[in-house]
Amino acid sequence: MAQPIQPDDFLPFDPMQAEIGQLLFYDKILSGNRNISCGTCHHHDLGGGDGLSLGIGEGGVGLGPDRTIGTGDAMIRKRIPRNAPALWNLGHREIDVLFHDGRLEHSNVYGNEFNSPAQEWLPTGFNSILAAQAVFPLTAQFEMAGNPRENEIAGAVHDRIDAAWPILAKRVRVIPKYGDLFVAAFDHIDSSDQVTIVEIANALGAFIGTEWQNHDSPYDTYLATRTPLDPAAERGRQLFFGEANCAGCHSGPLMSDQEFHAIGLPHIGPGRTRQFDPVVRDVGRMGESDDLADAYRFRTPMLRNVALTAPYGHNGTYPTLEGIVRHHLNPVAMRADWSRDMARLPRADHIALIDFIADQDTREIARQEAAIAIAPVALDDASVLDLVAFLNALTGVTAETRPLGRPDTVPSGLSVD
The missing domain is CATH 1.10.760.10 (Cytochrome c-like domain)
Known part of the structure; x- marks a missing residue:
């Protein structure tokens, strides 16, 4: 336990x-x-x-899903490659x-x-x-x-x-x-x-x-006092640590093994390419280690307050918890069913050509799918929703009440988003 x-x-x-x-x-x-x-x-x-799959960085205007790409010479030249x-x-x-x-x-x-x-x-x-x-x-x-x-x-x-x-x-x-x-x-x-x-x-x-230190979710209360979770979340907890095998990677006190795993998420955006990459792609951990065994592996995210941090995946390909859960249960099938409208990407016509270009590269798709390191798990729809209920039970009671919050002004006198 x-x-x-x-x-x-x-x-x-x-x-x-x-x-x-x-x-x-x-x-x-x-x-x-x-x-x-x-x-x-x-x-x-x-x-x-920021509520986006891939952020709008330097040159953009606005905040979160309403952020735009800017205008004129200040217009962004590239999306931020990762969520x-x-x-x-x-x-x-x-x-x-x-x-x-x-x-x-x-x-x-x-x-x-x-x-x-x-x-x-x-x-x-x-x-x-x-x-x-x-x-x-x-x-x-x-x-x-x-x-x-x-x-x-x-x-x-x-x-x-x-x-x-x-x-x-x-x-x-x-x-x-x-x-x-x-x-x-x-x-x-x-x-x-x-x-x-x-x-x-x-x-x-x-x-x-x-x-952002926060660990007062219903699940944390359960760990400390054995106060029962609601029935759906409890069923989800048992699946998480049992049949669904989520805890194989989302383990330890932070619900992350701090390791790297390939789960075959659809590729969107420019990718974090290396200087010698011939195509738009993101090889994940291999870009740091130069080890082929690390190809397309990404760090296991921690899960407390995960319900507050959509969209999901290293490139934000899934807008909902249900979507990312279903992907983990069957990566190849979910990848085949994934659609571009699931990505939260503010419109950027001048760079739109590369947003989904890797999604058309059959060889790159084959390489990514060959690297997938999680086995499919067959669960019915009700069980999937139970897993989602458990993930929602990881939201802290005080998560949205932070000690300091956002300041109204800053010493430079510049505007505060």
Whole structure:
């Protein structure tokens, strides 16, 4: 029997640093063109996500399903290749790998505690893997940095990934309000000119790690007190840990084995291609490991508050819990029945050609299906709905009442989404 999650299972974060992180999370000062924040794609009103299959990043306008692709020279050039990952419980001590493909993980291979896209250029001093991950969206062209020649951040990233971080840190620390907050919250900071990207990331990590900590769902109450779930959810729980074999991957206290599995989701969007990929595709973990055995494998998501984080899958191909459950039970059949209108993709005529181009590549489809690592499970419709009921029982009672929430204003004076 699983054990309930306890507060001590989470990393300790300084609340004053978390309050700085709250402001930075929603402050567009951290983006190249000052037009997008972390909160744009991970918003409180949308369960820490954006409600889209693939996000509309730098250059877009609006929020969530109403976000548009922008206009003129600012119009997006590419969709964000993967679904905005959920933020729930990322401060848990057991987490040692992040991103859908695991391209950030604890390791001393580069002498700085992490194996990351920045390799040996990643600075030291991060308070958690959660803080380390916060610096990467800032340097991603289509997420927050913008395009080369548009701003100094994008230009610096084009030279080398770490060249942008000092510029961003200076943007923040010269704002008097931020300077004062950092001096007050960090013992080793005596003046604002000492603030670096590490302190900024540690503040963001403190905010994310505390703001989205939540484990008071009916299922958590069941684990702690054996208070029965409602009948449908209880039947679903038994299926989840039994015949349906969901717990084969969604195991442990976080309901994720923190490993990588190929489940054959339909491909949409540009994919996270490698420089030498001949076609639009996303090979998942193999893109990081260069191991053929990792082809099309993606990190097992954690499931608490999963009902709040639609759409589902590493590329958001399924808009409902029922859809993603049915896919897990029979990936090949569900892939054949999947339709393009299930994807939540804001209209973008100038890049629409590649949205479903991989869906027409029979060889790529065959490669993806050959890699599927889960066996079909035959369940009737009632059992599927019971599984969905159990997944809904993973929603925290206080999930939509967060400690800090979205700020009304930020020290830069820029607009808040």
